[in-house]
Amino acid sequence: MRPVAFVRITCLLLYSLAAFSAAAQEIYAGRYKAIFNEAPRMVPTSKVPDAPLAGNGDIGLTLGGSPDNLCFYLGKNDFWRAWPVYPGGGIAFPGALQVSSEALKGASWYAEQVMDKAVVKGRFTKGNTSVSLTAWVAATHNTVVVEFISNKACRLQLKLWAPEGNTAVNGAGVTNQVQWVTRSFNDTALQEWPCHVAIAMKTLGAVVDQNNYIELLPGKKITITLTLYTSFDQPQWKEQAIREAGALTAVSVANMRIQHEAWWRQFWLRSSVRIGDPYLEQYYYASQYLLACSSRGDKFAPGIWGPFITKDSTAWGGDYHLNYNYQAPYWAAYSSNQIDLTNNFDQPLLDYMPKGVAHARSLLNVRGIYYPVGIGPRGLVTTRWPLTPEEMEKRYGTRENTIDDGFKFLGQKINAVFSVGNMLMRFYSTYDSSYALRVYPYLVACADFWEDYLKYEEGRYVIYMDHFNEIMPRLGSTGNWRDRLGDFNSTLSLGLVKMLFKGVVDMSTYLGKDQGRQSTWTHILTHLSQFPVGDADGRRSLQSVEKRPWGYEKPAGLNRVSIHGLLVPAGVAGPITDSSFNKILLDDVSHWKDKMKSGAEWGNTLNNGIETCFPGAVRVGYDPGEILQYLKERIARQSLSNWWITQGGGGIETLAAVPLTINEMLLQSYEGVVRIFPNWDHSKDAQFDQLRAYGAFLVSSRLRKGSVEYVHLLSEKGRVCVLANPWPGKSIQLVRNGKKAEVLRGAAVRFTTGVGEMIVVVSI
Template identity: 25%
Template sequence: MTDTLPGDSLRTQISHADLDYDHPAPRSEAGMPVGNGRMGSLVWTVPSALCFQLNRVDIFGNDFSSHNFYERNTDYCGGAGFVNIDFGDMVFGGAGFRQHLSCYDGAVTVQKGDVRASVLAWDRQDVMAVQVQDRRRSGASVHADLRMLRPAAVHRGDHRAESAVKVQGDRIVLTQAFREGKYYCGSAVVIGAEGCRVKAEQVNESTVRLYTEPQAGKPFSFFMASAAGFDPGEDLVAAAMHKLDAAQQRGFGGLQSDTRGWWHRFWQRGTIRLHSTDGVADDIEKHYNYYLYVMASASRGRYPAKFNGMIWTTGGDTRQWGGLYWGANQSCLYNALLPSLHPELLDPMFGMYSDAYASYALAARQQWGSRGIYIPETGAFNGVPALPDSIAREMRSLYLMQKPWEQRSRAFRNYAATQMPYFSRWNWTAAGKWVDGRWVAPDRGGGPYGPVTHIFSRSAKIAYQYWQQYEYTLDTAWLRRSAYPMIKGMAEFYRSFPNLKKEKDGKYHIRYVNDNEPVWGGHNTAEEISAMLGILPAAISASKILGVDADLRAGWKELLQHLSPLSLSAAYPEATGAPTWVKSLPPVVKGNGRALPDPNTLPQWFFDLCNPGAPAARLKTANATYDAYFRQGIGPRTSIYVLSRLPVAGAILGRADAVRYLIPNQIHTKEAEIMANRMDQREGRQTTNVQRLGRAAEALEYALCQSAPPEPAGDPVIRLFPAWPAEWEASFTLRARGGFLVSAAQRKGRTAYVKLVSEAGATCRVLNPWPGRAVTLYRDGKKAGALRGRMLTLSTGKGEHLLLMPEGTAPDIR
C-alpha cells in the first residue's frame, strides 16, 4: 500500500530524471553514470570510441597502516581499468548524435547514424555489458582496448602497485595488486564478447585488445567483468572469469531483462511526485529521483561510495582528498536515505563502521584515554590503526593538553612524519614540500590541533544514525546486534573522556575540542554539547529496550542531567540582538567561537533538538539562530553552499520559504560548476559527486513528512507537509520513525489523504492534518470510527493498513 503509479505512468515520471545529450559530453567527467552499486563507470565518447573507466567501491591502494602517502592527495582508490570500444572511424562526431540515460531502466544508449550502443551494469554479477549494432558499410572493425591506469610497476617506499595485462584464450585480462607491509588489495578485469568472432592480442605492456568480426548487420556484445579482494591467495582472475561466463551464458538480452527488472522494482516501491505552475517543484522531483538513481548505482557494495568521486572517476584513481572517508561529506550522500524507501543503500555505510568497531575501541583508549569508541572525522575504510604504546602515551598527553606541544619527542616527530596528513589524528600537519630530496611538513601552528583532529561529534553522529535506523524499523535484533554497540560506545566515550569534567557551577564542561573544522580547542562547543544531548538519551532508551547495562545507564543519566547547556551568544559581552547559539565559549585556540554554528553540520538540528514540540525556549533560540544566517531574509537569489544543511534546518523548523528557495538554489548552486550529468566537482580534481543533491533530498523529505520526536529518543510524531509551500502540489511515500510507511498528498494547499502501513505494530501518533476537523479512520479498507483532537493516537497491528480522511469525505486516492 505505497503511493505507486502504474508501470507506464511510473516510467514517464522517472524518465523526467533522465539525461539526454544531443552532442558528445565535452569532458569525460560529464559522462553518464551506469553502475550496479559495486562496479560502475561514467559513459562518454570521443569521436571514434565509447569510453569507460571501470571503478569499484572495494579497491584501495593502501589502508590505515600506510607510511608512504605523507604527501596530500597522493593516496588513491577505486580504479580497475580503462576501456575504449573503438569503432575505427569518427562515428560519434557531427550532427545526429544522441546519448540517453534511462534512470527507469538503468541503461545508457548512444546512437549516431548506423551505430548504436547500449550499456548496462548487471545487477546479479559485477559485469558491465555493451551491445553494439553496427550497420555501416565501410568495413571498419570494432575492437575493445583494456588499459592500465598507471605504469606496470609503481613503487613508493615499501608500497608496491603492480599491474599486468595478458591474453587468456579469446579474452583479455588486466590485474592490479597493491602491497604495503601486511596489506594487500587486488583486482581483475576480464573482457569477452559474444555474437561475433573474436581475436585477442596484447598491444603493448599496458594494453590488450579484443578484435571483433561481427556478422553483417547483427548485434554483438562486449562483457566487462571485475573482481576485487584483500586476500593475496584469492584467484581474482578466476572470479572475474566466472562472472563473465555467467553473463555470456545469459546473453545481453538476459542481462537487460534482469537489470531492468531490478530497477523497475526499485522504483515501484514508491515515489515522490511534485508539481508547481512555475516548474520549480517539478525540477526538484527530477533531481531527487536522479539522486536516488546515482546512489543505487554506487551504494550496494561492501563499502560506501566515497564523497570525492564515488565510482565515477575518469582520469585514473588519484583524486583530491585521496582515499580516506570524510564524515561530513559522506553525510551529504547518506543522510537522505534514512526516510527514503531505499534504506538498503545505507547497508554499506553501517557495514563499514561495524566491521571496524574493534579499531575504534582501541583508538578511544590509545588516543584519548577513554572507554567506548572513537570514529575519526577522517579515516580509512578499515578503521584506525594501532599505535606503538610509547607513541600512544605521548599522543594522549599532547592531544589532551597535558604536555606542551613544543616538548614532543623526536620519536613522536619521526613517527608522525610518514603518516597520512588528512587522517584525523595527524591533521595538525601543514602542507609540506620537498627540500633537498626530503619531505618537510611543518605543523599548522595550533599545537596538536588541525581542522579534524579534536572532533568527537562525528562519532556520535554515526552512532545516532544507527539509532535513527532503529527508530525507522523498531528492529530490536538489529538494535542489539549492530546499533547498540555503537550507541553505547559513544555514550561511554563521552562519560570517560578526560577533558569532560564537572566544574564549579555543578555542570559538566568539555574543553580543548574542535567545533567541526573552523574552531580549534574550544570550550563547550556546539558540536560536542549537541552530540551528548542526543546520544545519551539514545543510549539510555536503547539499554532499557534491550534490558542491559542498568549500571551504565545511571551514569549516563547523571551526565545528561548535569551537562552544560548549549552555548549562547550572550556569553560574549559584545553580542547584540536575540540570543543565538554559537560555536564555542571562550577560550578558543583558533577560530571565531562566537560565530553561528557551522551551517554545513548544524548539530542542534541533527540530534533532534529543534524538532516541533521541543521546549519553547529552545525553539525560540533555534529560530533566532536560523534567522541570523539570513540577515536579508530568504528569497530567489539567496545563495546556498553545496554542503549546507540550512535547507534541512529550515524544513525542520517549518519554513516554507527555505523549501521554496533554498532547495532549488542548492540544486543549482553557483558555488560549483554543475556539469551536464548534474554532478559537480566542488571538492576538486576527480571528485565527481552529488553531495548537494543529497542535501537537497534530505530537506525535501523533511518538508513533506517529519516523524521525529520532540526530544531525542522520545515518541515519534508524524507531521504531514510541515514546510511545504501551499501553492505546490505533492504526493509521496516515505518511511517514518515508529516503523511506518506514510503516503499522503497535498492539493490546493490541503492534505487530501494520509495512508499508513504499520510495519512493526507500534502506536502511531499523527498531528491532525485537518486542524479542527474530525478524521475518519479506515483499517484494512473498512471504516473503523472517527478521531478528534490535535494529536491523533492510533494503536496498530503489524502489517495493518490505515487510511485517514477528513470526516464527511469519501476516499479519493489518486
C-alpha cells in the same frame, strides 16, 4: 455517524486505495533522463565526473572520451590501495575499456542517462554513419554490458587496460577467447592488506582479430561484456572473472538484463513523490539513482566519490571522511524507504573499533572509542600526517608530523559519534532488533568515551577541547596553529553528545540491556550544558561555541556545522522539542539572506553543506517557497550534466540534498510526532507514497486544492503512533485494514497499531 458522512469516508477510502495502487505501478522516475550533447570534459578527474554514469552499488561505469575514442572507465568500491596516507593511498582505479573507430572521427556526440532502467545510451553520427550504444552495469551480477549497433559497416578496435604505477603489479592475457587484465596492490611497506582486481572481457556477435578489431555490420548488434572481481569478492578472483565471462552467451546476457530491470523496478516502487515542479523532481530522482548506483548493502561502502573512479589518488583518497562526508549520502535513504542501500554503512565503523579503543586509551586515557577524521574499510586509517618531516613541511608548513601520534584528529573528538546519527535514523525508522543488536556495542563504546571525557562542573556537563571546526597546521598560515585550540562547549559537540545519550537510552530500553547504566546516561542527558546563544544586532542568535581562548565568541548564527549538531543528523532541536529555541534558529535562517548582498549564495553551500542547510531550514520551519527557490538557484550555480549537484568539499554527500529537503517538507517524524506536509505550501498540490517515518511506519498522502485528502499508514512493527491532525479543528476517522474504527479528536492524536496493519486516516 450520519449516512452521508459514512458514504464520503467510504468513497475517499476507495479513491485513496486506488490512487495508492496506481502509484505503485507507475515508475515516476521514468519521466526524467539526463541528456548530453557534448563529450564530457571532466574525465578523468580526481573528483566528480561530468559524464553519463551507471552502476550497481559496487561497480561504477563512467562514459568518457570522444566518439572516435570512447572510454568506459570502471570503478569498484572494494578496490583500494590500503595505505594510511594520501595522495597514493585510498580507493584505486581498476581499469577501462577503450573503443576506437576512425569512422567516427569528428562525429557528433549524443548520450542519455536513463535512470528508471539504469542504462546509458549513446548515438554518434558522422555524415550518413550512425553508431548507437547501450551500456549498463548489471544490478545482480559483477558484469558491465556494452552493446553497439550501426547503420553502416565500420570497424571498432578494443583495448582493455589497467593503469600502471603507484606500486601496482599488472597482468594481462587471453584465456579461451576471454581477454583479461589484472591489477594488484601486494604486501608492501605500510600497506595494511593486499587487494587485487581482474577485468575479463568477452565479445558476443563478432570475432576479435589479433589486433583487437571487430567488424560492426549494418543492423547487427555486438555485445561486449566486462566482468570484474576483486579479492574481496572471491578468493579465486581472477579465475572467477575469467570463468564467468567465458560462460556468457546472448541468452544469459538477456536473462541478466531481465533481472537488472526487475531490480531497478523494485527500487523505484519503494517510494515516490510528486510535487508539480519538474526541475526539482528531476534532481530528486537523479540523486536517488546516483546513490543506488553508488551503494549496495552487501558490498563495501562507497567513499566520497562512490564507484565513479577514473584515476588513482582521488581527492582525500576517496575515503570515509567522518565529520559528515561519509554519513551524509545516506540521510535521505531512510525516509525514502531505501533501507537496503544503507546496510553497508556500519561495517567500516565496527571494523575500526579496536583501533578506536587504542586511540582513546593512548591519546586521552579514557575508555571507549576515539576516531580520526578519515578511515577506510577493514580497519584502515587513511588520515595520517605525511610520513616524513620533509613532506609535512611541503604540504603543511611545519615539520611536526607526529601530532597525535601521526593521526589526523584535527582537534575534534566527535568523529565517532557523528556516525551514531545514521545508526539512530535507521533504528528509529525500522525498530529492527537485529540491527539494533549489531550497532548497540558501538553506541555503548561512544557512551563510554563521553562518560570519561565530559567534565561535571557547577551542576552541568561541559566539553573542553572539542572543536567546532577542524584545527590543523596550514601551509602559508601565520602564527602558531595551536593558538586556535581551546573551544569550550561547541554546539556541534553538545548536540551530537545529546543525541548519543538519548539514543543509547532508547536502544538500551528497546533491547533490555544495560538497565543499570541508564541512570548515568540520563543524568548526562538532562544535565548537559545548554546550547550557547547570545545577542547579535539586538536579537538572540546561536553561538558556535560558548567561548574560545580569546574570550566569548560573538554569535555566528545557525550554520552548516551547528545544523549537524542540532537538526541533521542529530535531531535534538525543532519546533516540537523546544519552540522557543526553534524561534532563535528560525530567525538565524532568515538572516542568511544578509550575506547574499555580498554575492554569497543562500546558506553558504558552494563549498560544503547543501545537503545540510536546506533540510535544516525546512526543519526549523522556514518559508517553503523561498527554500525551494534558493535550492533551484543553488543547483543552477553548481551542478553537472548528469544532474550531480557538486560542491568544493566532497561528492556523493550532495545526493541527499534534494531528496532530504523534499521528504522533510512532505513528512516529518524525528520529534516523535508524524506530521503530514509540515512545511509545504498548501496552495500547491503534492503527493508522496511510502515515505518512511520514525516508528517503522510507511506513510502515503496527497494534498490537493489546499486540503489533505487522506493518510495511509502501514505499521511494520505495531508501535504506537502520534499523528499531528492533518485537518486542524476536525475529527478524524481511522479505517483499520478496510474496516471503520475509532474517531479521534485533537491537535495531535495517539493510537495503537498492529504489526503489518494498514490504517487509513480521513477527516469527518
